[in-house]
Amino acid sequence: MNLAGRRILVAxxxxxxxxxxxxxxxxxxxxxxxxxxxxxxRLENLRQHEGKDGFEFFRGTITDPHDAIRALExxxxxxxxxxxxxxxxxxxxxxxxxxxxxxTLLLLQESLRRGxxxxxxxxxxxxxxxxxxxxxxxxHPTLPCTVYGASKLAGESYARAFHRxxxxxxxxxxxxxxxxxxxxxxxxxxxxxxxxxxRALAGMPxxxxxxxxxxxxxxYVEDTARALVEAARCDALVxxxxxxxxxxxxxxxxxxxxxxxxxxxPEVKVEHVQQRPGDVLRxxxxxxxFVSRTGWKPRVAFDEGLDRTIAWFRxxxxxxxxxxxxxxxxxxx
Numbered sequence: 001m002n003l004a005g006r007r008i009l010v011a012x013x014x015x016x017x018x019x020x021x022x023x024x025x026x027x028x029x030x031x032x033x034x035x036x037x038x039x040x041x042r043l044e045n046l047r048q049h050e051g052k053d054g055f056e057f058f059r060g061t062i063t064d065p066h067d068a069i070r071a072l073e074x075x076x077x078x079x080x081x082x083x084x085x086x087x088x089x090x091x092x093x094x095x096x097x098x099x100x101x102x103x104t105l106l107l108l109q110e111s112l113r114r115g116x117x118x119x120x121x122x123x124x125x126x127x128x129x130x131x132x133x134x135x136x137x138x139x140h141p142t143l144p145c146t147v148y149g150a151s152k153l154a155g156e157s158y159a160r161a162f163h164r165x166x167x168x169x170x171x172x173x174x175x176x177x178x179x180x181x182x183x184x185x186x187x188x189x190x191x192x193x194x195x196x197x198x199r200a201l202a203g204m205p206x207x208x209x210x211x212x213x214x215x216x217x218x219x220y221v222e223d224t225a226r227a228l229v230e231a232a233r234c235d236a237l238v239x240x241x242x243x244x245x246x247x248x249x250x251x252x253x254x255x256x257x258x259x260x261x262x263x264x265x266p267e268v269k270v271e272h273v274q275q276r277p278g279d280v281l282r283x284x285x286x287x288x289x290f291v292s293r294t295g296w297k298p299r300v301a302f303d304e305g306l307d308r309t310i311a312w313f314r315x316x317x318x319x320x321x322x323x324x325x326x327x328x329x330x331x332x333x
Contacts, residue, residue: 001077001118001233004029009075011062011107012082014041016182017122017175020225021079022046026055028229035071037061039084040189045182062103068110077232078111080104080155081122087188089148090277090332097151104155108162108170118169118238119159120231125176125217125245125283127153134249135286138174138241146278156241163239171237173228176245176285180221180305181312186326193218193306196256197313198327200263201320207329210275212253217245217285220305223298230294237293245285246298262303263310276332 008025012018013034018041025032031054034046038059049055060067062082072078082103089096104121111119126149127142144150162168177191185194196206219227227244231237250258256270291297300308316323 001235003077003229003233005031006076007031007033007074008077008079009033009035009071010079010081011035011071012041012080014038014043014045014057015081016184017178017221017224018081019045019182020180020221021081021228022049024222024225024229030054033057033071033075035060035062035067036082040184062107063098065106065110068106072110072114072116075114076117078107078116078119079122079228079232080107080120083152084148085189086126086146086148086278087332089146089151091188093147096147100148100151101154101158105158108158108168112162112166112168118171118232119162120228121156121159121170121172122228123156123172123174124149124152125174125243125285126280127156127174128283130280131282131284134282134284135247136243136284137286138243138289145280160239160241169238171231172241173231174241174243175224175227176217176219176243176283178221178224179218180309183221183309185313185323187328188331190327190331192252192255193259193309194313195327196259197263197310198320198323200259200265200268201313202324203265203268204324205269205271206256206260208252208256208270208272209279210272212251212256212272213281214252214279215249215282215284216252217247217249217283218302218305219244219246219298220300220308223300227290227296230296234294242290243285243287244290245287246302247285247287248302249282249284250302258303258306259310262306273329
């Protein structure tokens with residue numbers, strides 16, 4: 001599918017990955033509409049597109065039928081990234097389920113009614129739970145550890161069901177951990193890389209939950225956004241479910257030391273605290289299927305991406321101490 005000139009909806013397009021996806025789509029010459037309730041997204045992530053031809057934003061939620069109908073008017077391709085996060089699901093399981101599972105079902109139903117030509121559903125590696133074997137292909141068992149992982153699994157199952165029942169052109173993508181500029185350090189959306197960077201910049205201890213032996217497979221956000229674009233363009237993916245990852249794992253202990261070194265704060269300590277509930281212990285992606293069908297590969301090496309992310313946080317006008325005050329150490333409570 002050629003995306004140039006297409007009318008595209010990005011649900012959750014003011015968020016971290018979503019806003020980078022909007023950038024990538026605009027570079028492809030797409031007309032982009034964003035719907036976002038700004039629960040975790042930020043309007044500032046989209047400032048460069050405001051007032052430009054072919055871009056529009058409205059504040060709405062995918063759990064409201066009226067908002068979903070309005071968002072989909074005239075749309076040909078949907079990228080669905082609207083969700084609430086993994087730590088949020090620990091304290092607010094029903095709200096998390098409603099957005100991630102029921103919101104997906106509503107958006108699929110209304111997309112079907114309006115003849116949307118392609119629906120790309122952004123799921124998560126959290127559907128797998130802790131790795132039983134590595135690297136993890138799409139056939140790895142799905143045994144999520146949290147309501148977030150379970151609700152994302154429900155949402156992607158709905159996308160596959162709409163393909164099988166109605167012939168709808170759906171693609172399910174499972175990104176492993178994504179990092180980079182615009183990532184969340186604050187509140188229950190905060191993730192380990194941005195939280196650790198902000199704390200190190202402010203001279204505060206970097207927190208490691210549990211023993212730090214947990215591993216993750218990180219992909220730089222611009223590479224994840226490129227992969228999502230490929231998911232819509234590649235007809236060979238329709239009806240399938242595919243991993244996006246770097247085929248590279250790093251422990252949280254090693255990550256903390258690397259951040260401390262690259263921020264340039266050797267005096268900052270690494271402090272071990274209680275393990276997070278529902279924490280996945282190992283994630284290590286096998287992206288072979290996606291790579292073989294699309295030719296996509298990550299372009300940004302991990303250390304380069306880490307340096308770019310540190311530089312972005314360092315340049316924030318609020319300053320490190322203001323950013324650190326927004327960070328919640330035990331952000332599932």
